[in-house]
Amino acid sequence: MAQAIDSLLRSYYDNFSEKYKQIADYIFQESQFNQRLTIQEFAANCGVSTATISRFAKILGFDNFQAFKMALLAKEANTSPLFHEINANDTFTTMAEKIFSSNSNALKATWSLLTEEQLQKAVALINRAHLLSLFGLGASGIVAQDGYHKFLRTSIPTVFNQDYHLQLMQATKLTNQDCAIIISHSGQNKDALELARILKERQVPLIVITSFGNSSLAKLGDITLLSISEETNYRAEALHALIAQISLIDSLFMMVAVNNGQETEQSFKEIRAEIDRTRQ
Structure with a gap:
């Protein structure tokens, strides 16, 4: 930290x-x-x-x-800036260097906020879920879909819908035997908060991924994971956050996969076999 x-x-x-x-x-x-x-x-x-x-x-x-x-x-x-400003006079290689450096710094800063205790709790919530449901809108929806794509490889049934109304319906079907992950950069998006309200009413264990630790959404999470971001020229802070949020999802996936070794390995084999058939 x-x-x-x-x-x-x-x-x-x-x-x-x-x-x-x-x-x-x-x-x-x-x-x-x-x-x-x-x-x-x-x-x-x-x-x-x-x-x-x-x-x-x-x-x-x-x-x-x-x-x-x-x-x-x-x-x-640690006096060097986390995020580098892009200037119109920069060469393309300099711009690329600044982007790579900023992304790397965002990942390091996000990692430094993680604790063993919160990661263990998050993995426990996912592992005992009858159904894992991911929620996200806009850019956060990209992160949620990436998580869906990853967790499909595990033995845990996983769902995600791009459409907000389908997400609302999805939320109303969950119970305290399931687990939800909501991604929202600001943690103040009214649609994301409505989803969280439904989930909390139904006592669904909730993991929140956001950039603002004291946001309304962060306060609703059983576990809240923070992604570090900052606005710079030509790049909104939400884009910095995207890299970190995808890495948080990737970390949760790997922890769950390793934790469920044999089941995950069997699921991997079955999925790989079906995909390989399409390449023949």
């Missing part, structure tokens, strides 16, 4: 209280922090109470102030 403290803060920022924004703003403007920094000193610098600092650290996923401070101390060693 240390490698992405600024990006993590941005993913929560819009929904922070004024006090929390005050803390985040202080962190943004400081390039380095003293190793001997105490919670009392940090609270005084931010103009808030030590209790507020403790709650702030917990919201971000840190166990205590010491763990939070380690992320702050790492800022000095």
